[in-house]
Amino acid sequence: MPRRAVPVALLSAALSLSLAGEPAFAAAAGTDRGPAPAATADVPGGGIVADNLARHLSVLASDAFEGRAPTTEGERKTIAYIAEQFAQAGLSPGGDDGGWTQAVVLERSAIVGPVEARLHVGGQTRALANGEDIAVETLRPGARVALSDLPVVFAGYGITAPELDWDDYAGLDVAGKLVVVLINDPDFEAEAPGRFGGRALTWYGRWTYKYEEAARRGAAGVLIVHETEPASYPWATVRNGRAGPQYDIVRADAQTHHLPMRGWMQREVAVRLFADAGLDFEAEKRRAQQTGFRGSALGDARLDIAFDVQRERVTSHNVVGVLPGASRPDETVVLSGHWDSFGVGQPDASGDAIINGAVDNATAIASLIELARVFAAGPRPARTLQFIALTAEENGLLGATYYAANPLRPLETTAAVLNMEMWSPDGETRDISSWGNGRVSLERDLAAAAAIDGRTWSPDPNLEAGLFYRADHFAFAQAGVPALTIGPGMDQLDGGVEGGKAARADYFAHRYHQPGDAFDDSWDMAGPTADTRTVYRLAAALANTGDWPQWNEDSEFRARRTVSDEARRNPSR
Structure with missing residues (x-):
């Protein structure tokens, strides 16, 4: 325009x-x-x-x-x-x-230089391009993210909801590992409303919740599989949202609150990853929608990812007027x-x-x-x-x-x-x-x-x-x-x-x-x-x-x- x-x-x-x-x-x-x-x-x-x-x-x-x-x-x-x-x-x-303003003190982090990411699975190594195959960020304190040989596990929708008797992490150790999870929640594609009340997104379906839950369990990183309909926006929205600096309020527990690395993965990349691990992506997604789902390792898949981060404390502003x-x-x-x-x-x-x-x-x-x-x-x-x-x-x-x-x-x-x-x-x-x-x-x-x-x-x-x-x-x-x-x-x-x-x-x-x-x-x-x-x-x-x-x-x-x-x-x- x-x-x-x-x-x-x-x-x-x-x-x-x-x-x-x-x-x-x-x-x-x-x-x-x-x-x-x-x-x-x-x-x-x-x-x-x-x-x-x-x-x-x-x-x-x-x-x-x-x-x-x-x-x-x-x-x-x-x-x-x-x-x-x-x-x-x-x-x-x-x-x-x-x-006229309220100072809002924020932690600002920006990736500087290239993101080097390689996926090893089934005897093959593939480079992952940031912005195209994946879109990553970090809010954890530190000047560099350097994660190597991370085992890759699939944790369904990444949800633990005791009141619904649902736990995608049951029996799954994700400490120090890369967790692949699906966007939204299990009811989005279900034929009839289940424990999550139908297609209406719950808090458990939000990407922010998925990051927080994985961090509580000690994961090294999370990649959410992007699909346009359940996300409600295209990949361009994901990419643009992570192309610039990221911000957070100042937290005393930032080291434990935030994952070392978090981000998104294109659906096509996930489909190939599952196939290389001997699994069918759509079949695994259907399995994750069922009560009693249990996550597992994605074969012998391992991830290496490294990038430099520039961090600083900055001040933004709310503008406030009263009558x-x-x-x-x-x-x-x-x-x-x-x-x-x-x-x-x-x-x-x-x-x-x-x-x-x-x-x-x-x-x-x-x-x-x-x-x-x-x-x-x-x-x-x-x-x-x-x-x-x-x-x-x-x-x-x-x-x-x-x-x-x-x-x-x-x-x-x-x-x-x-x-x-x-x-x-x-x-x-x-x-x-x-x-x-x-x-x-x-x-x-x-x-x-x-x-x-x-x-x-x-x-x-x-x-x-x-x-x-x-x-x-x-x-x-x-x-x-x-x-x-x-x-x-x-x-x-x-x-x-x-x-x-x-x-x-x-x-x-x-x-x-x-x-x-x-x-x-x-x-x-x-x-x-x-x-x-x-x-x-x-x-x-x-x-x-x-x-x-x-x-x-x-x-x-x-x-x-x-x-x-x-x-x-x-x-x-």
Whole structure:
């Protein structure tokens, strides 16, 4: 897609901010779309303006912002722009020490030089090309990974779930070995729902869980077999996500928490590996889906892998603004979205290497800025609204995880977190959706907010993708705060559900986490505008009610919230 030019005056105003996010408060100049429309709080729905959303998108997703990778010049430009826009909207700084940012200290690791990987099996040796055959990384402390003659074992889906009477590691010693595991969980391809509840992805199916479980068992490394459908994204997404630096929050137990090496393996490589070990990959996968599966060595397979790592402690930033509540300022409703993308990756067929992250997730940050404007211009809500542009979502929800561990406002008096992700520029829809099966009252609140404008709420139609575990609200949910990630619906006014499905499939196949995710003047902003309006209605309702959203009875987060409810009711205890 062609890139939209960034107005020089607007960009220079944004760049007048320091890394700490302190604004110069210079008014941004007009753009090629004209100056920002005046506040229109009297317009139904808060006066969400499509041109405002497009203007913010054109800046944040431009090549000048270099793909918005954390700790790069792209970050400096991004947090400067967001802070400036928050200030112009009328928010107050809500970050560290009265500033606009919260410092998020991260461990950064980057592979330097070549990755040398060789697989020995059945008397043959094959080199594995990083980025093509495998895609690897490490977060464990150290300047070099050098693993040789690692026995290779197959551990099915790599799951230990005592409550389901399931253990892929039963009787299998993986200490000091390379573990090959399948993506997703055993029910994804099953003919009927089993112990994992059907095709909807569970926490056990997430790659992050598989790494953590293997590390707990002392494995030297894990390679997850990539298959597009159960992963819900193509190999290009895996490759691009590991082509640049990796990040983690600072951990005292990093040496034991992280594997020495982890990554992914192309399906074709796995098929050949199994065949060389005298096994049929598809037959072994079917066996791994059955109760009582037991893992085993993959013949005489051994792996050698070595690469150098540059490690450093770096600081990224969440950008935080607040609109103090009129009557209950100590209670908080959070509006959030992540500002980061992947920076500069591998060139695509056109030679473009900048992963601009227009849909993912400049659309949500544009909405966050516009919501700040309309709320600040209108009647002050009872509860405080906190606007957080989060960092390092693409590296494992790290900005949200850091905030949840170091909240700037108490979590027990945070009523709800409304996170936004990936509005669609493919036309307005009759519905709006949320990610995963949230099992929280906020889903019902979202449906009520959508109905005000004659829209509906649609449950996530793709539960097998596990999106509930892949967005920033999850970090807040783990801390007990009722939280939801809101995304676009799929029932297009012009095209229906089939049109929505086709547009979404095309995006994930050709643009998601790839250089093609770039802003275009031809985008239809009616969809993001309608979705932002629905979020406005939901946030306004939550900020003005005295009720406290709750997790459903069957939610795994309910018990944690019960503790914070008690702390809120009895603050002296």
